[in-house]
Amino acid sequence: MAEVADGADADGLTVGEVSARLGVTVRALHHWDDIGLARPSLRTSAGYRLYTAGDVERLHRIVIYRELGLGLDKIQAVLEGSGTDVPAALRAQQSQVAERIDRLRQLSVGLERMIDAHERGLLLTAEQQAEIFGPEWNPEWPAQARERYGDTTQWKQYAERSASRSPEEWQAVVDTVAELDRAMADAMDAGVEPGSPEANRLVERHREVFSSSYFPLTRQMQVCLGRMYESDPAFAAHYDGVRAGLASWLRRSIDAGARAHGVDPDTATWE
Structure with a gap:
């Protein structure tokens, strides 16, 4: 991770700025950093995280897959291409979603x-x-x-x-x-x-x-x-x-x- 001097003209967004842009909580961003899912490429000498355009793109993909219901471990495998068959993973998730929809329909009828x-x-x-x-x-x-x-x-x-x-x-x-x-x-x-x-x-x-x-x-x-x-x-x-x-x-x-x-x-x- 590169370090930039405080106050330097760095091409990066703070955690708060990324949180507002993507609609993700600061806590989630810190957690994803801690588990290695989405680490910022830059950090100031004071230790503040800075996200580059590439980092934000990765975060955007994480948000998409998370909204589709994939777990963080599965998202990491998809993003890193760890031998994961992405269409197969998405089809499996689609099947689970269909089952949940069916259960929700049954719940609606019961209600x-x-x-x-x-x-x-x-x-x-x-x-x-x-x-x-x-x-x-x-x-x-x-x-x-x-x-x-x-x-x-x-x-x-x-x-x-x-x-x-x-x-x-x-x-x-x-x-x-x-x-x-x-x-x-x-x-x-x-x-x-x-x-x-x-x-x-x-x-x-x-x-x-x-x-x-x-x-x-x-x-x-x-x-x-x-x-x-x-x-x-x-x-x-x-x-x-x-x-x-x-x-x-x-x-x-x-x-x-x-x-x-x-x-x-x-x-x-x-x-």
């Missing part, structure tokens, strides 16, 4: 579905909803639920699951819930009393099915749902449509199961 799920709840057409949930299903219910519960943690958890759920997976949820409804109806018909071991097992199964299908359900929250199952006309119609009196039996069974775990149904809250 769009997540946004829709948070805003709509169900990512199913009205026709799909009718086919999966049956003729009694009202396609306006998800929007009503979003309006009522959209700011809750449970809605966010539900939306996150809905975003990745296909129509076939929703059908599996519906089938699992229907199987549970039949099991509870059969137990009620068989005279199973709320609070009995069998009823408690069904209550626990209900909580597990609900938690895996929609959002995590605590026992206190389950008590609140039990009240709604019995008092809300739409829910009561569903359960009593499975078997007359099932809505009340389920609410009483949930209350009894909660007591068995130290939860007072009379004071239970949504938590």
Whole structure:
């Protein structure tokens, strides 16, 4: 590296001038100098770096290859011609870029579905909803639920699951819930009393099915749902449509199961 006297008329640019011209940080220029990737040809007697026109041209090439995503070691090999097949190196980088673009496209699709799920709840057409949930299903219910519960943690958890759920997976949820409804109806018909071991097992199964299908359900929250199952006309119609009196039996069974775990149904809250 040549040395020039301070104040001499030297054909060179300072680090700051190169940084401004190429849009590269001073720190990066120092690092490239330290690793031998782009060393300035001149230095003043005080130790300040000065870059010649040739140095700047090399830096310009480094910037181009860096923007293309090549690592510094690969850039050095390309610039120094260390047996590197430049077109092959660039094709390999192009392949990696294409893979990243594909991943970003998939990420964009996933983000769009997540946004829709948070805003709509169900990512199913009205026709799909009718086919999966049956003729009694009202396609306006998800929007009503979003309006009522959209700011809750449970809605966010539900939306996150809905975003990745296909129509076939929703059908599996519906089938699992229907199987549970039949099991509870059969137990009620068989005279199973709320609070009995069998009823408690069904209550626990209900909580597990609900938690895996929609959002995590605590026992206190389950008590609140039990009240709604019995008092809300739409829910009561569903359960009593499975078997007359099932809505009340389920609410009483949930209350009894909660007591068995130290939860007072009379004071239970949504938590």
